[in-house]
Amino acid sequence: MLHFRDRLRDMPSYDLTERDWKIKVNANESPFNLPPLVEERVMARLSGVAFHRYPTEEGEALREAIGRNCGLNRENVWLGNGSSEIIEKLFYAFGGAGHTIVYPEPSFSMYKIYLRAAGAEGVSVELFEDYRLDVKSFIRKVNDSRAALAVLCNPNNPTGGYLSLSEVEEIAREVSCAFLIDEAYIEFAGPSASQLLSRYPHLMVARTFSKAYGLAACRVGYLLAAKEVVDMVQKAYMPYHLNVLSTVTADIVFQMRQEYEPRLHMVMAERQRMFDRLSEIEGLTVFPSATNFLLLRTEKAASLEAALAAAGIGVRSFGGAARLKNCLRVSLGTREENDTVWQAIQAFMTRGE
């Protein structure tokens, strides 16, 4: 008999099995690998790495650069293995028995897993019917539950909705507990809440290189927060938690981030184009999105997903998740991929099965 810790047995597992999709639009990845100029610099830099040393300066240089870019200091930036690790550690840092974490529903499915792992109590705030956030109700729940941590995903995964900076600020003003904004998709949306940090020291912003910067394989994300928060969160990490290969790659990507501007614009243009075309299909609801994906809803979601899979197109469904019944999330790919996806959806929906 193996005696695992209490909460582990009934923890859900995150299913990562993948088919060899012809078109993979199920994980909000970038359809593009490194831009050629960036790849060249990355390869040159990797060949100069001191493989026999524990990594130290590389991460410090990246923290400095990220901080400088948003008017902050290195002490306000912390790097993690993807923003996933940052979020998990923040849940740990503010969680524990008797501590409440408030989050919107539906939102990023991992929040519920992190909060269980952190041994915290969860309180969810239902989004409106059209998936907009009820700002007043969010504020009320955070304050009424005396939450230790409030989490908001902006723009929201998987609904695509976006809260303006002034709405985020309204929440920051009205709650006094730790307030985390998960900005995994902010590059596709609008200004980052990081510019509010100087006024609201309880605000924390988690960002990632995985989505807009197409660096999902490297697992690099970062936290922007008050020095006090970074100092505490740091204690939850092992020394040398980031490997040098990912760190120097992210460093170059960050230095060369202007190379990604055309891609970001392409994704946003494709988002509008796909939104318009998919909206015309009868029996299909498309939700407005400020991200690199679109959420669709149709009575025929299960058979549509199967038809797309049969055509080699992988999209994301949500099993029995609350409020996401009959929904499919489709990431934006290249223009050609999007055309194929649209054709497949259109063909299926007009066949009337």
Ligand SMILES: *Cc1c(COP(=O)(O)O)cnc(C)c1O
């Ligand atoms: C993808 C994603 C993340 C984290 O991605 P990492 O690869 O771990 O940086 C965090 N939050 C949301 C909502 C995401 O969709």
